[in-house]
Amino acid sequence: MLGLFTKKANTLLGIDISSTSVKLIELSRSGSRYRVESYAVEPLPPNAVVEKNIVELEGVGQALNRLLAKAKAGSKTAAVAVSGSAVITKTIEMEAGLNDEELENQLKIEADQYIPYPLEEVAIDFEVQGPAARAPGRVEVLLAACRKENVEIREAALALAGLTAKVVDVEAYALERAYGLLSSQLGSGHDELTVALVDIGATMTTLSVLHNGRTIYTREQLFGGRQLTEEIQRRYGLSVEEAGLAKKQGGLPDDYDSEVLQPFKDAVVQQVSRSLQFFFAAGQFHDVDYILLAGGTASIPGLDRLIQQKIGTQTLVANPFADMALSSKVNAGALASDAPSLMIACGLAMRSFD
Secondary structure, three states: OOOOOEOOOOOEEEEEEOOOEEEEEEEEEEOOEEEEEEEEEEEOOOOOEEOOEEOOHHHHHHHHHHHHHHHOOOOOEEEEEEOHHHEEEEEEEEEOOOOHHHHHHHHHHHHOOOOOOOHHHEEEEEEEEEEOOOOOOEEEEEEEEEEHHHHHHHHHHHHHOOOEEEEEEEHHHHHHHHHHHHHHHHOOOHHHOEEEEEEEOOOEEEEEEEEOOEEEEEEEEEOOOHHHHHHHHHHHOOOHHHHHHHHHHOOOOOOHHHHHHHHHHHHHHHHHHHHHHHHHHOOOOOOOOEEEEEOHHHHOOOHHHHHHHHHOOOEEEOOOOOOOEEOOOOOHHHHHHHHHHHHHHHHHHHHHHO
């Protein structure tokens, strides 16, 4: 060990609690290059998390314990995220030159008009974005607010596995951070691109549109890979576990491709197309330069080609680890196949280096 990749003493584990699994990424960094120190994915009990809300705390805590044992991660502090639909964000203008404490006090006074819940039930965070374009002497501040219970239940789940939540982020910002790693794969001039990042999870598909590397639009809809699992179950009389495994590893009857997989892929294309139409209808953009696919469903072979062919926009499967070094305990093949579903966990792990 040359000690090039220094793990900060306070390395954060990026932990993504999704509807069907918990995922962990631990990174170290040397110069501008990252290394994956540990990673793992562990399934959750059915319905422990419903539409990104933790319903069974105990089940999630146990899954996190198994996840940590699998990853053999060195750290006990973590970054987790709440979903975009749970968060209210608003950019407001404030006087320049206030320190953090003054800003916070001022925001609490102003937040009342933007947040539909009693302030004592809300966790508030803010970030100064920079000078206000049209108002000299003022700055733009991004206000993010979320019900405390959403934050506290995540902290409680981590605590059951002996972890401390150092950072609670928003999924969209974690995705944006991980997207920064992909921009080099998009060729030169990637700074000015408009890119649609489509994250297809088990039950939820999120479209985030990034322009110049910043999220300018996000929309969630109920659609995901679970529909394929359920169709496999129904058609071939399998349990949820068997169907999930068969979906990943194969071994289904010959008619699977044409009768089950192809119709599902067509449905994904329709969802992506529809999400983009909503975005175009919202305003100043009429096309995007690239479509990037993330989430577990993105790994379906040929899905990227089908979307590119039907929508006519260059489509790639997201792999935030393409340029990273890997520690000896990380299985490169497994990481590559899980990569699209690890975008949020990766973006959370990057918070270690803020």
